[in-house]
Amino acid sequence: MESTTSPAAPHEPPHTFTNNNGYDASVEQEIPRTLATAGVGSFPASSPEPAAAGANTFNSIDDQISALSKHASKIRLDDVKGDQARDKDKADRATSEQVLDQRTRMILYQMINRGIVSEVHGAISTGKEANVYGAAAHADDFSQIHRAVKVYKTAILSFKDRERYITGEHRFKAGADKGNNRKMVKLWAEKEFRNLRRIHSAGIACPEPIQLKLHVLVMGFLGDQRGWAYPRLRDANIPADEAEETWNALYIQLLGIMRRLYQVCKLVHADLSEYNILYHDKRLYIIDVSQSVEHDHPRSLEFLRMDIKNTGDFFRRQGVDTLADRAVFDFIIAPEGPVEEPSLRESIEQLYAARAESATDSKGAAEQEVDNEVFRQQYIPQTLEQVYDIEKDAERIGHGEGDKLVYRNLLADQVVLPKTLDGQVSEDQLDEGATLDSEATSDEESDDESKFSKGPPRGKRFEDKEEKKQRKQATKEAKSEKRKEKMPKHLKKRLVATTSRKKK
Incomplete structure (x- = not known):
């Protein structure tokens, strides 16, 4: 039966429109034949209201959140290890609120969804700059691989004390914006990722960089199969009967690492101490290289001297006979010399041998301490x-x-x-x-010592005053002769006549 309604009559849409939800099609109504034949379907020909357009722009984000929310149970910050329970406390809840905000959780969900990590566990270490969490990934053979997730704090991190590491760093020239914390944290995380990649490729023991997303960095885990991280060098438990030999070997090993960092990686750690070095099975691991700078940084040598002081003071407290700071500094920055083992160890042993030949038993330690203090105050x-x-x-x-x-x-x-x-x-x-060896020279040549004497010192400040006056006068006369040669003939005759009258 055809409709008797006039085509000019107003049309009531068959669907109900509600804000933030669009058109509700739950109620089935008859669609007019004029709209159905036009291909409009169940929606009116008029455009949606502006409020609906603004609300629907977030549909993709909402869909992504709902799709990734299934991984929320895989972030368990309360568990430190798989076989150990940990009680919640206020500090843990505060850390979670400061670091794992909604944006950070979304990044972790994405990494879990892509298989980079399967689970995120409790915090391995916490600091003012970032927190490091334990994580696990499942390999193809269903074995568990431990990894570490470093999350930089974006809300409370202040870059006022990081100014000296940023100024002069060519990697911050294009994007340094100290007014935008999120942007600066992103660059800071990218800097550590690149430094780790450079150090790891050079064969220096450090966490392997795996993935970086904004301010979240996934690294290899430095620890055992149960998920226990290696202790810091400060907390290393070394048996008393092996302490002296082990500490001496570790000191020599660290000097070799610092030289390889400078010569091979072209980097200076800039915050090297017993807190940023891990220890396991008589081997050192370098961590926390976000502030490391290039070797041509305006303050790289100053940072290197600070690293030498911090590590030297620690090993001296352990009873190690350390080298002078100046000797270590020259050893690290010397362009010639080995950068691989065992030649590195041999070079360090040669430094000890050279010091033993030049130092006296009574004043050796005191003189070394004085030299260290003088070197630490020098401008480089x-x-x-x-x-x-x-x-x-x-x-x-x-x-x-x-x-x-x-x-x-x-x-x-x-x-x-x-x-x-x-x-x-x-x-x-x-x-x-x-x-000198006189076998190849005659007696007359050996008696003649004039060729070995130094000549007069060079430079204007060492010249005699009379010689300076004579030289100036000769220069003045030479310039005058050049001007006379360029003069026309009639001016030369007039100058000669004037000069002859003055002489009379």
């Missing part, structure tokens, strides 16, 4: 442009003390240690009366 230039007393340092080099400069590695060996024609004896040795 990164480039030759930053040397503020060039004349004083040049005078020291002239006296054969170039090897005592803190920046000697910026200079060529020919400058620091001047050599003779045979390339073996330096000038300071010649001044002290060192004798």
Whole structure:
């Protein structure tokens, strides 16, 4: 039966519209033939209201949350280990609220959904910068792989004390925005991920970087099969009968790691201490490299000196006979030398042998302590442009003390240690009366010491005043002659006439 309603009559939509829900199609109504033939279906031809359009833009996010919410039970922060129960306390709830906000939980859900981790357990360590949680992933053979998830705090992390690590870092030039905490934390996490990847590829023991998503970093787990993390070097439990030998070996091992970090990875840890080193089975593991800087950073050498001081003080408290800070510093930044074992260990043993030959038994320890304090207060230039007393340092080099400069590695060996024609004896040795091999020279040549004497010092500040005046006068006369040659002939005749009248 055809409808008798006029086409111009207003049409009532067969569906009910409600805010945030759209059109409700639960009530079945007859669709007019005019709308059905037009292909409109069950929806009216008019556009939805603006409120509905604004509300429906979040449908994709809501769908994603509902799809990932099935993994919520896999984040169990109350369990530290699989075989150990842990009581909740206020600190745990505060940490969860500060770090695992809705955004962080969504990132963890996504990682669980992709199979990067299967479960997230309790906190391994907590700090002002980030928290590290234990996690587990299931391999293809259904075995469990332990991993660590580092979550950087985005709400309470302050970058005021991180200014010295950021300024001059080329990786922060394009995106450093200290007014945006989330953006800065993202860059900070990316920096640690890249540093870990560089260190791990160099063969240095550290957590293996696996995945990075915004401020959440997934790493390899440094611990045993039960999920217990390796202790920090500060908490290492070493038997008393092996303590002396083990601590000495660990100190030598750490010096080798610091040299490899600088020479191979081109990095300086910048916060190396017994708190950022893990220990297991007489082996050291480097962690927490988010603040590590490139070797050409404006303050990299200053950070390196601080690392040497912190680690040296710790090992001295353990009774280790440590090297002087200056000797360790030169060993790490020296461009020549080995960077692989066992040659690294041999080089360090040579440093001990050289110190034993030069030091006395009565003043060795006291002099080393004084040298350490002096070295810690010295200004270390990164480039030759930053040397503020060039004349004083040049005078020291002239006296054969170039090897005592803190920046000697910026200079060529020919400058620091001047050599003779045979390339073996330096000038300071010649001044002290060192004798040369006379088998290849005649007696007359050996008696003639004029060729070994130093010439007059160079530079304007060492010239005589009369010589300076004569040189200025000669320069003035030379310029005057050049001007006369360029003069026209009539001006030359007039100048000659004027000069002759003055002489009369």
